[in-house]
Amino acid sequence: MSRPNIRVPFNRSDPMGRELEYMQEALAHGQISGGQIFTRRCEHLLQEITGVPRAILTTSCTHALEMAAILLNITTGDEVIVPSFAFVSTINAFVLRGATPVFVDIREDTLNLDESLLDSAITSRTRAVVPVHYAGVACEMNSIMAVAVRRGVAVVEDNAHGLMGSYQGRKLGTFGCLATQSFHETKNFTCGEGGALMINASEYTERAEIIRDKGTNRSRFIRGQVDKYTWIDLGSSYVPSDMLAAFLLAQLEQRHMIQSRREKLWTRYQESLASWARSQAVRLPVVPAGCDSAYHLYHLVLPSPERRDALMDHLAARGILSVFHYLPLHQSPMARAMGAGSARCPVAESIAGRLLRLPLYNSMGPQDQDMVIAAILDFQ
Ligand SMILES: *Cc1c(COP(=O)(O)O)cnc(C)c1O
Numbered sequence: 001m002s003r004p005n006i007r008v009p010f011n012r013s014d015p016m017g018r019e020l021e022y023m024q025e026a027l028a029h030g031q032i033s034g035g036q037i038f039t040r041r042c043e044h045l046l047q048e049i050t051g052v053p054r055a056i057l058t059t060s061c062t063h064a065l066e067m068a069a070i071l072l073n074i075t076t077g078d079e080v081i082v083p084s085f086a087f088v089s090t091i092n093a094f095v096l097r098g099a100t101p102v103f104v105d106i107r108e109d110t111l112n113l114d115e116s117l118l119d120s121a122i123t124s125r126t127r128a129v130v131p132v133h134y135a136g137v138a139c140e141m142n143s144i145m146a147v148a149v150r151r152g153v154a155v156v157e158d159n160a161h162g163l164m165g166s167y168q169g170r171k172l173g174t175f176g177c178l179a180t181q182s183f184h185e186t187k188n189f190t191c192g193e194g195g196a197l198m199i200n201a202s203e204y205t206e207r208a209e210i211i212r213d214k215g216t217n218r219s220r221f222i223r224g225q226v227d228k229y230t231w232i233d234l235g236s237s238y239v240p241s242d243m244l245a246a247f248l249l250a251q252l253e254q255r256h257m258i259q260s261r262r263e264k265l266w267t268r269y270q271e272s273l274a275s276w277a278r279s280q281a282v283r284l285p286v287v288p289a290g291c292d293s294a295y296h297l298y299h300l301v302l303p304s305p306e307r308r309d310a311l312m313d314h315l316a317a318r319g320i321l322s323v324f325h326y327l328p329l330h331q332s333p334m335a336r337a338m339g340a341g342s343a344r345c346p347v348a349e350s351i352a353g354r355l356l357r358l359p360l361y362n363s364m365g366p367q368d369q370d371m372v373i374a375a376i377l378d379f380q
Helices: 019-029 037-050 061-071 088-095 115-121 141-151 202-212 218-222 242-253 255-272 274-280 305-317 333-337 346-354 366-377
Strands: 054-058 079-083 100-104 126-129 154-158 178-182 195-199 299-301 355-357
Touching: 019 037, 019 242, 037 054, 037 195, 037 242, 054 061, 054 202, 061 088, 061 154, 061 178, 061 195, 061 202, 079 088, 088 100, 100 115, 115 141, 126 141, 141 154, 195 202, 202 218, 242 255, 255 274, 255 366, 305 346, 305 355, 305 366, 346 355
Parallel strands: 079 100, 079 126, 126 154, 154 178
Antiparallel strands: 054 195, 178 195, 299 355
16 A cells, blocks of 8 residues: 555564464465464563463454453442543453443642542452553552452453563553453554453463353363363454464563563653653653663653644644544443433543554654654644
8 A cells, every 4th residue: 555645654564583484384284273382482482571370362352351351250239440541442341241330530740540449449340450551651550459459340451552561570460350451453562462361360361261261161171181171151253363473472572672672662762752741731751760661651741732733733734644533431332321421530531532643663663753753842
Protein backbone atom coordinates (compact mmCIF):
# COMPACT_ATOMS: atom_id res chain seq x y z
CA MET A 1 0.00 0.00 0.00
CA SER A 2 1.57 3.25 -0.99
CA ARG A 3 0.51 6.26 1.00
CA PRO A 4 3.09 8.75 -0.23
CA ASN A 5 1.82 11.52 2.01
CA ILE A 6 2.83 9.60 5.14
CA ARG A 7 6.48 10.20 6.02
CA VAL A 8 6.47 8.85 9.56
CA PRO A 9 3.82 6.23 10.44
CA PHE A 10 2.47 6.04 13.98
CA ASN A 11 3.48 2.40 14.26
CA ARG A 12 4.80 -0.42 12.15
CA SER A 13 5.79 -4.05 12.73
CA ASP A 14 9.01 -5.51 11.37
CA PRO A 15 10.87 -8.77 11.83
CA MET A 16 13.49 -8.28 14.53
CA GLY A 17 15.44 -11.51 14.12
CA ARG A 18 14.66 -15.09 13.17
CA GLU A 19 10.90 -14.76 12.47
CA LEU A 20 10.97 -16.18 8.93
CA GLU A 21 13.38 -18.96 9.84
CA TYR A 22 11.19 -20.06 12.74
CA MET A 23 8.01 -19.94 10.66
CA GLN A 24 9.70 -22.16 8.07
CA GLU A 25 10.72 -24.51 10.86
CA ALA A 26 7.12 -24.66 12.08
CA LEU A 27 5.99 -25.50 8.54
CA ALA A 28 8.65 -28.17 8.18
CA HIS A 29 7.46 -29.67 11.44
CA GLY A 30 4.12 -30.22 9.70
CA GLN A 31 1.92 -29.22 12.62
CA ILE A 32 0.87 -25.63 12.95
CA SER A 33 -2.15 -25.79 15.24
CA GLY A 34 -1.80 -24.50 18.80
CA GLY A 35 0.22 -26.01 21.62
CA GLN A 36 3.11 -27.22 19.44
CA ILE A 37 6.87 -26.63 19.82
CA PHE A 38 6.89 -22.85 19.33
CA THR A 39 3.91 -22.23 21.61
CA ARG A 40 5.73 -24.06 24.39
CA ARG A 41 9.01 -22.28 23.69
CA CYS A 42 7.28 -18.89 23.93
CA GLU A 43 5.64 -19.91 27.19
CA HIS A 44 8.94 -21.04 28.71
CA LEU A 45 10.64 -17.86 27.62
CA LEU A 46 7.86 -15.71 29.12
CA GLN A 47 8.27 -17.62 32.38
CA GLU A 48 12.04 -17.07 32.28
CA ILE A 49 11.68 -13.34 31.48
CA THR A 50 9.19 -12.54 34.23
CA GLY A 51 9.59 -15.31 36.78
CA VAL A 52 5.87 -16.22 36.65
CA PRO A 53 5.45 -19.92 37.42
CA ARG A 54 3.21 -20.52 34.38
CA ALA A 55 2.56 -18.50 31.22
CA ILE A 56 0.09 -19.70 28.61
CA LEU A 57 -0.09 -18.23 25.14
CA THR A 58 -3.51 -17.00 24.00
CA THR A 59 -5.03 -15.57 20.85
CA SER A 60 -5.05 -12.06 22.37
CA CYS A 61 -4.84 -10.08 25.59
CA THR A 62 -8.61 -9.67 25.32
CA HIS A 63 -8.96 -13.45 25.42
CA ALA A 64 -6.52 -13.76 28.31
CA LEU A 65 -8.73 -11.28 30.21
CA GLU A 66 -11.81 -13.35 29.33
CA MET A 67 -10.03 -16.43 30.68
CA ALA A 68 -9.24 -14.53 33.89
CA ALA A 69 -12.93 -13.69 34.29
CA ILE A 70 -13.90 -17.36 33.85
CA LEU A 71 -11.15 -18.52 36.23
CA LEU A 72 -12.35 -16.11 38.92
CA ASN A 73 -15.94 -17.39 38.46
CA ILE A 74 -17.16 -13.86 37.82
CA THR A 75 -20.93 -13.91 37.65
CA THR A 76 -23.97 -11.64 37.42
CA GLY A 77 -23.89 -8.83 39.94
CA ASP A 78 -20.21 -9.14 40.81
CA GLU A 79 -18.41 -5.80 40.71
CA VAL A 80 -15.08 -5.37 38.93
CA ILE A 81 -13.02 -2.20 39.36
CA VAL A 82 -11.03 -0.70 36.49
CA PRO A 83 -9.53 2.69 35.73
CA SER A 84 -11.83 4.66 33.41
CA PHE A 85 -8.77 5.51 31.31
CA ALA A 86 -8.22 2.00 29.90
CA PHE A 87 -8.86 -0.20 26.90
CA VAL A 88 -12.37 -1.57 26.27
CA SER A 89 -11.31 -5.20 26.81
CA THR A 90 -9.98 -4.42 30.29
CA ILE A 91 -13.60 -4.32 31.47
CA ASN A 92 -15.60 -5.93 28.63
CA ALA A 93 -14.02 -9.32 29.36
CA PHE A 94 -15.60 -9.24 32.84
CA VAL A 95 -18.91 -7.75 31.69
CA LEU A 96 -19.23 -10.76 29.33
CA ARG A 97 -19.47 -12.92 32.46
CA GLY A 98 -22.13 -10.63 33.98
CA ALA A 99 -19.97 -8.25 36.00
CA THR A 100 -21.03 -4.72 36.85
CA PRO A 101 -18.25 -2.30 35.91
CA VAL A 102 -16.99 0.14 38.54
CA PHE A 103 -14.84 2.91 37.12
CA VAL A 104 -12.27 4.78 39.19
CA ASP A 105 -10.19 7.79 38.27
CA ILE A 106 -6.49 7.92 37.43
CA ARG A 107 -3.47 9.76 38.81
CA GLU A 108 -2.45 13.00 37.10
CA ASP A 109 1.21 11.98 36.81
CA THR A 110 1.38 8.36 35.61
CA LEU A 111 -2.24 8.15 34.33
CA ASN A 112 -2.51 4.90 36.29
CA LEU A 113 -5.40 3.89 38.55
CA ASP A 114 -5.43 6.27 41.52
CA GLU A 115 -4.64 3.90 44.38
CA SER A 116 -5.99 6.36 46.95
CA LEU A 117 -9.52 5.82 45.51
CA LEU A 118 -9.44 2.02 45.55
CA ASP A 119 -10.49 1.27 49.11
CA SER A 120 -13.65 3.41 48.93
CA ALA A 121 -14.63 1.88 45.54
CA ILE A 122 -14.73 -1.62 47.06
CA THR A 123 -18.10 -2.98 48.25
CA SER A 124 -19.22 -6.37 49.52
CA ARG A 125 -19.84 -7.34 45.88
CA THR A 126 -16.39 -6.42 44.54
CA ARG A 127 -14.57 -9.47 43.19
CA ALA A 128 -11.62 -8.05 41.27
CA VAL A 129 -9.59 -4.98 40.43
CA VAL A 130 -7.82 -4.73 37.08
CA PRO A 131 -5.03 -2.14 37.11
CA VAL A 132 -3.34 -1.17 33.82
CA HIS A 133 0.37 -0.29 33.91
CA TYR A 134 -0.11 2.60 31.51
CA ALA A 135 2.67 3.11 28.95
CA GLY A 136 4.66 0.41 30.75
CA VAL A 137 5.03 2.40 34.00
CA ALA A 138 3.91 0.52 37.11
CA CYS A 139 0.85 1.32 39.15
CA GLU A 140 1.50 1.89 42.86
CA MET A 141 1.45 -1.86 43.51
CA ASN A 142 2.36 -1.77 47.21
CA SER A 143 -0.80 0.07 48.14
CA ILE A 144 -3.01 -1.65 45.54
CA MET A 145 -1.95 -5.11 46.76
CA ALA A 146 -2.31 -4.11 50.42
CA VAL A 147 -5.88 -2.86 49.93
CA ALA A 148 -6.84 -5.83 47.72
CA VAL A 149 -5.49 -8.39 50.20
CA ARG A 150 -7.12 -6.68 53.18
CA ARG A 151 -10.50 -6.48 51.40
CA GLY A 152 -10.30 -9.94 49.79
CA VAL A 153 -10.38 -8.72 46.18
CA ALA A 154 -8.46 -10.47 43.37
CA VAL A 155 -5.92 -8.43 41.38
CA VAL A 156 -5.63 -9.09 37.64
CA GLU A 157 -2.89 -6.96 36.07
CA ASP A 158 -3.68 -5.82 32.54
CA ASN A 159 -0.01 -5.82 31.58
CA ALA A 160 -0.54 -5.22 27.86
CA HIS A 161 1.93 -2.31 28.02
CA GLY A 162 4.24 -3.57 30.70
CA LEU A 163 6.20 -6.68 29.69
CA MET A 164 9.85 -6.08 30.79
CA GLY A 165 8.86 -3.20 33.07
CA SER A 166 9.30 -3.46 36.83
CA TYR A 167 8.21 -1.99 40.15
CA GLN A 168 10.72 -1.86 43.00
CA GLY A 169 12.85 -4.43 41.22
CA ARG A 170 10.00 -6.87 40.60
CA LYS A 171 8.70 -7.56 37.08
CA LEU A 172 5.23 -6.32 36.15
CA GLY A 173 2.80 -9.19 35.68
CA THR A 174 4.02 -10.97 38.83
CA PHE A 175 1.88 -9.11 41.39
CA GLY A 176 -1.71 -10.18 40.69
CA CYS A 177 -2.98 -13.75 40.96
CA LEU A 178 -3.30 -13.41 37.18
CA ALA A 179 -1.87 -11.01 34.59
CA THR A 180 -2.39 -10.58 30.87
CA GLN A 181 -0.04 -9.69 28.00
CA SER A 182 -0.75 -8.48 24.47
CA PHE A 183 1.22 -9.23 21.32
CA HIS A 184 -0.97 -7.10 19.09
CA GLU A 185 0.96 -5.30 16.36
CA THR A 186 1.05 -2.04 18.31
CA LYS A 187 2.85 -3.60 21.32
CA ASN A 188 6.61 -3.91 21.97
CA PHE A 189 6.67 -7.59 20.95
CA THR A 190 4.20 -8.86 18.40
CA CYS A 191 2.88 -11.64 16.22
CA GLY A 192 0.12 -9.47 14.73
CA GLU A 193 -2.55 -10.72 17.11
CA GLY A 194 -1.68 -12.64 20.25
CA GLY A 195 -1.52 -12.60 24.02
CA ALA A 196 -0.69 -14.54 27.14
CA LEU A 197 -2.20 -15.32 30.50
CA MET A 198 0.37 -15.17 33.28
CA ILE A 199 -0.62 -17.41 36.19
CA ASN A 200 0.96 -16.52 39.52
CA ALA A 201 -1.51 -18.43 41.72
CA SER A 202 -0.92 -22.06 40.82
CA GLU A 203 -4.44 -23.17 41.78
CA TYR A 204 -5.59 -21.68 38.44
CA THR A 205 -3.11 -23.53 36.20
CA GLU A 206 -4.97 -26.74 35.43
CA ARG A 207 -8.31 -25.06 34.87
CA ALA A 208 -6.69 -22.41 32.64
CA GLU A 209 -5.49 -25.16 30.27
CA ILE A 210 -9.03 -26.57 30.16
CA ILE A 211 -10.65 -23.19 29.48
CA ARG A 212 -8.15 -22.46 26.69
CA ASP A 213 -8.96 -25.82 25.08
CA LYS A 214 -12.75 -25.50 24.59
CA GLY A 215 -13.52 -26.65 28.13
CA THR A 216 -11.92 -30.04 27.56
CA ASN A 217 -9.17 -31.93 29.35
CA ARG A 218 -7.26 -32.38 26.09
CA SER A 219 -3.95 -31.21 27.64
CA ARG A 220 -4.12 -33.99 30.21
CA PHE A 221 -4.97 -36.45 27.43
CA ILE A 222 -1.92 -35.35 25.40
CA ARG A 223 0.26 -35.80 28.48
CA GLY A 224 -1.15 -39.31 28.91
CA GLN A 225 -2.78 -38.45 32.25
CA VAL A 226 -6.27 -39.54 31.08
CA ASP A 227 -7.16 -42.08 28.40
CA LYS A 228 -9.82 -39.98 26.63
CA TYR A 229 -10.66 -36.34 26.51
CA THR A 230 -14.04 -34.84 27.10
CA TRP A 231 -16.00 -31.69 27.98
CA ILE A 232 -15.53 -30.89 31.65
CA ASP A 233 -15.85 -27.10 32.12
CA LEU A 234 -16.59 -23.78 30.43
CA GLY A 235 -14.14 -22.86 27.74
CA SER A 236 -13.44 -21.54 24.30
CA SER A 237 -10.76 -21.68 21.63
CA TYR A 238 -8.06 -19.42 23.05
CA VAL A 239 -4.89 -21.07 21.72
CA PRO A 240 -2.97 -19.37 18.88
CA SER A 241 -1.49 -21.18 15.87
CA ASP A 242 2.12 -22.34 16.27
CA MET A 243 2.87 -20.26 13.17
CA LEU A 244 2.17 -17.10 15.17
CA ALA A 245 4.12 -18.47 18.13
CA ALA A 246 7.10 -19.00 15.79
CA PHE A 247 6.98 -15.33 14.81
CA LEU A 248 6.55 -14.26 18.43
CA LEU A 249 9.45 -16.37 19.71
CA ALA A 250 11.82 -14.53 17.40
CA GLN A 251 10.57 -11.20 18.76
CA LEU A 252 10.86 -12.26 22.39
CA GLU A 253 14.39 -13.51 21.79
CA GLN A 254 15.34 -10.00 20.65
CA ARG A 255 13.85 -8.41 23.77
CA HIS A 256 17.04 -6.71 24.94
CA MET A 257 17.69 -5.15 21.55
CA ILE A 258 14.05 -4.12 21.20
CA GLN A 259 13.90 -2.62 24.69
CA SER A 260 17.17 -0.74 24.28
CA ARG A 261 15.94 0.76 20.99
CA ARG A 262 12.65 1.83 22.58
CA GLU A 263 14.41 3.27 25.62
CA LYS A 264 16.67 5.35 23.35
CA LEU A 265 13.72 6.67 21.33
CA TRP A 266 11.74 7.45 24.50
CA THR A 267 14.70 9.21 26.16
CA ARG A 268 15.45 11.23 23.05
CA TYR A 269 11.87 12.52 22.92
CA GLN A 270 12.00 13.29 26.63
CA GLU A 271 15.27 15.26 26.37
CA SER A 272 14.65 17.00 23.05
CA LEU A 273 11.17 18.19 23.99
CA ALA A 274 11.88 19.28 27.58
CA SER A 275 12.33 23.02 27.10
CA TRP A 276 9.66 23.27 24.38
CA ALA A 277 7.26 21.51 26.75
CA ARG A 278 8.04 23.95 29.56
CA SER A 279 7.42 26.95 27.33
CA GLN A 280 4.17 25.50 25.96
CA ALA A 281 2.76 24.21 29.27
CA VAL A 282 2.88 20.67 27.87
CA ARG A 283 3.33 17.79 30.31
CA LEU A 284 5.84 15.06 29.45
CA PRO A 285 5.60 11.50 30.84
CA VAL A 286 6.50 10.90 34.49
CA VAL A 287 8.29 7.76 35.68
CA PRO A 288 8.25 7.63 39.51
CA ALA A 289 11.31 6.46 41.45
CA GLY A 290 11.33 2.69 41.79
CA CYS A 291 9.66 2.13 38.38
CA ASP A 292 11.58 0.78 35.39
CA SER A 293 9.48 1.58 32.35
CA ALA A 294 8.74 -0.96 29.63
CA TYR A 295 8.88 2.01 27.20
CA HIS A 296 5.67 1.00 25.49
CA LEU A 297 4.54 4.43 24.35
CA TYR A 298 5.48 8.11 24.42
CA HIS A 299 2.75 10.66 25.07
CA LEU A 300 2.32 14.38 25.57
CA VAL A 301 -0.41 16.08 27.59
CA LEU A 302 -1.30 19.41 25.95
CA PRO A 303 -2.81 22.31 27.95
CA SER A 304 -6.19 22.05 26.15
CA PRO A 305 -8.11 19.82 23.71
CA GLU A 306 -7.82 22.63 21.11
CA ARG A 307 -4.02 22.61 21.39
CA ARG A 308 -3.94 18.80 21.20
CA ASP A 309 -6.01 18.76 18.02
CA ALA A 310 -3.93 21.60 16.57
CA LEU A 311 -0.66 19.73 17.21
CA MET A 312 -2.11 16.56 15.69
CA ASP A 313 -3.10 18.52 12.55
CA HIS A 314 0.28 20.29 12.47
CA LEU A 315 2.06 16.90 12.48
CA ALA A 316 -0.35 15.38 9.93
CA ALA A 317 0.32 18.27 7.57
CA ARG A 318 4.00 17.23 7.70
CA GLY A 319 3.20 13.57 7.01
CA ILE A 320 3.58 12.49 10.65
CA LEU A 321 0.88 10.35 12.20
CA SER A 322 0.06 10.76 15.88
CA VAL A 323 -2.94 9.31 17.68
CA PHE A 324 -4.83 9.67 20.92
CA HIS A 325 -6.69 7.24 23.17
CA TYR A 326 -8.58 6.25 25.45
CA LEU A 327 -12.08 7.70 25.49
CA PRO A 328 -13.01 7.47 29.19
CA LEU A 329 -14.86 4.18 29.58
CA HIS A 330 -17.44 5.56 32.02
CA GLN A 331 -18.61 8.01 29.33
CA SER A 332 -19.03 5.31 26.66
CA PRO A 333 -22.50 4.41 25.38
CA MET A 334 -22.10 0.89 26.82
CA ALA A 335 -21.20 2.13 30.31
CA ARG A 336 -24.11 4.58 30.25
CA ALA A 337 -26.48 1.83 29.13
CA MET A 338 -25.29 -0.24 32.09
CA GLY A 339 -25.90 2.61 34.50
CA ALA A 340 -22.20 3.17 35.16
CA GLY A 341 -22.05 6.53 33.40
CA SER A 342 -22.18 8.66 36.52
CA ALA A 343 -18.77 7.61 37.88
CA ARG A 344 -16.68 10.60 38.95
CA CYS A 345 -13.44 10.51 36.94
CA PRO A 346 -12.49 14.15 36.26
CA VAL A 347 -8.80 13.37 35.64
CA ALA A 348 -9.58 10.69 33.05
CA GLU A 349 -11.98 13.07 31.31
CA SER A 350 -9.48 15.90 31.26
CA ILE A 351 -6.51 13.76 30.13
CA ALA A 352 -8.47 11.99 27.37
CA GLY A 353 -9.08 15.31 25.64
CA ARG A 354 -5.48 16.49 25.86
CA LEU A 355 -3.27 13.43 25.33
CA LEU A 356 -1.30 12.76 22.15
CA ARG A 357 0.84 9.70 21.38
CA LEU A 358 3.89 10.20 19.19
CA PRO A 359 5.26 7.64 16.69
CA LEU A 360 7.41 5.02 18.45
CA TYR A 361 8.19 1.62 16.93
CA ASN A 362 11.04 -0.86 16.99
CA SER A 363 12.39 -0.02 13.54
CA MET A 364 12.09 3.76 13.93
CA GLY A 365 15.31 5.36 12.71
CA PRO A 366 16.96 8.56 13.97
CA GLN A 367 15.93 10.47 10.81
CA ASP A 368 12.28 9.53 11.37
CA GLN A 369 12.50 10.73 14.94
CA ASP A 370 14.37 13.90 13.92
CA MET A 371 11.47 14.75 11.63
CA VAL A 372 8.95 14.32 14.44
CA ILE A 373 11.00 16.35 16.92
CA ALA A 374 11.67 19.17 14.44
CA ALA A 375 7.97 19.38 13.59
CA ILE A 376 7.01 19.59 17.26
CA LEU A 377 9.60 22.24 18.10
CA ASP A 378 8.13 24.22 15.23
CA PHE A 379 4.71 24.18 16.92
CA GLN A 380 4.40 27.34 19.01
C1 LIG B 1 -3.73 -3.63 23.52
C2 LIG B 1 -4.41 -3.68 24.83
C3 LIG B 1 -5.33 -4.69 25.16
C4 LIG B 1 -5.87 -5.69 24.18
O1 LIG B 1 -4.92 -6.42 23.55
P1 LIG B 1 -5.34 -7.44 22.38
O2 LIG B 1 -4.16 -8.38 22.37
O3 LIG B 1 -5.45 -6.63 21.14
O4 LIG B 1 -6.59 -8.11 22.76
C5 LIG B 1 -5.85 -4.72 26.45
N1 LIG B 1 -5.49 -3.81 27.36
C6 LIG B 1 -4.64 -2.81 27.07
C7 LIG B 1 -4.28 -1.83 28.14
C8 LIG B 1 -4.09 -2.70 25.79
O5 LIG B 1 -3.25 -1.70 25.51
